[in-house]
Amino acid sequence: MKIRKASNSDKGNISRLHIASIRKLCGSYYTQQQLNAWTSVLAPSVYDQALKEKLFLVAEDSQKDLLGIGILDFENTEVSAIYIHPDAVGKGVGSKLLNEIEKIARNNGIFEITVHSTLNAKGFYMARGYSEQELTFHNLPNGSKLECIRMLKILHKYAEQRH
Numbered sequence: 001m002k003i004r005k006a007s008n009s010d011k012g013n014i015s016r017l018h019i020a021s022i023r024k025l026c027g028s029y030y031t032q033q034q035l036n037a038w039t040s041v042l043a044p045s046v047y048d049q050a051l052k053e054k055l056f057l058v059a060e061d062s063q064k065d066l067l068g069i070g071i072l073d074f075e076n077t078e079v080s081a082i083y084i085h086p087d088a089v090g091k092g093v094g095s096k097l098l099n100e101i102e103k104i105a106r107n108n109g110i111f112e113i114t115v116h117s118t119l120n121a122k123g124f125y126m127a128r129g130y131s132e133q134e135l136t137f138h139n140l141p142n143g144s145k146l147e148c149i150r151m152l153k154i155l156h157k158y159a160e161q162r163h
């Protein structure tokens with residue numbers, strides 16, 4: 001498995017993976033209506049801004065098929081997204097993407113990192129050292145809201161002393 005920066009030519013595959021991941025892996029925590037509203041906006045062009053402004057990583061296998069995506073928002077010091085293809089879950093891809101994101105965050109002087117985790121991914125982030133902060137809501141295009149959990153991880157030892 002290889003992790004690399006995403007490019008514009010990945011947008012179609014990213015969109016397909018993102019939609020498949022939400023539909024297959026988030027369905028037990030969110031309603032069909034929420035899944036529809038959530039995925040309806042995920043056309044390839046929706047990733048343009050993130051590709052320009054954020055660290056956008058993809059994990060791919062030896063055939064160059066996408067296994068997962070991971071996004072770090074430097075400005076807000078947060079993990080914007082980690083989505084794994086449904087056929088690739090439970091094989092360490094999510095952990096590898098998160099490790100890489102945290103390494104790059106540290107190298108850029110980010111001391112604390114947050115994530116607005118989906119309800120289904122809370123256990124994944126807790127197992128990787130994130131602690132639950134508060135319930136938050138992600139606004140969907142149809143006006144409904146997606147319940148999420150803001151989670152926090154301290155990346156530097158000296159930052160730990162402040163809490």
Ligand SMILES: CC(C)(COP(=O)(O)OP(=O)(O)OC[C@H]1O[C@@H](n2cnc3c(N)ncnc32)[C@H](O)[C@@H]1OP(=O)(O)O)[C@@H](O)C(=O)NCCC(=O)NCCS
Pocket residue numbers: 021022025026080081082083084085088089090091092093094095096115116117118120121122123124127
């Ligand atoms: C959550 C997600 C990113 C995890 O990716 P993954 O590649 O399956 O995770 P890994 O294989 O690296 O698993 C790492 C560890 O977390 C555990 N884990 C994975 N998903 C978990 C979950 N939902 N709840 C509890 N533990 C979980 C694994 O058992 C594993 O534990 P181990 O290290 O003790 O063996 C993936 O399931 C996913 O894409 N979910 C749907 C999209 C989503 O909700 N993303 C989060 C957006 S904020």
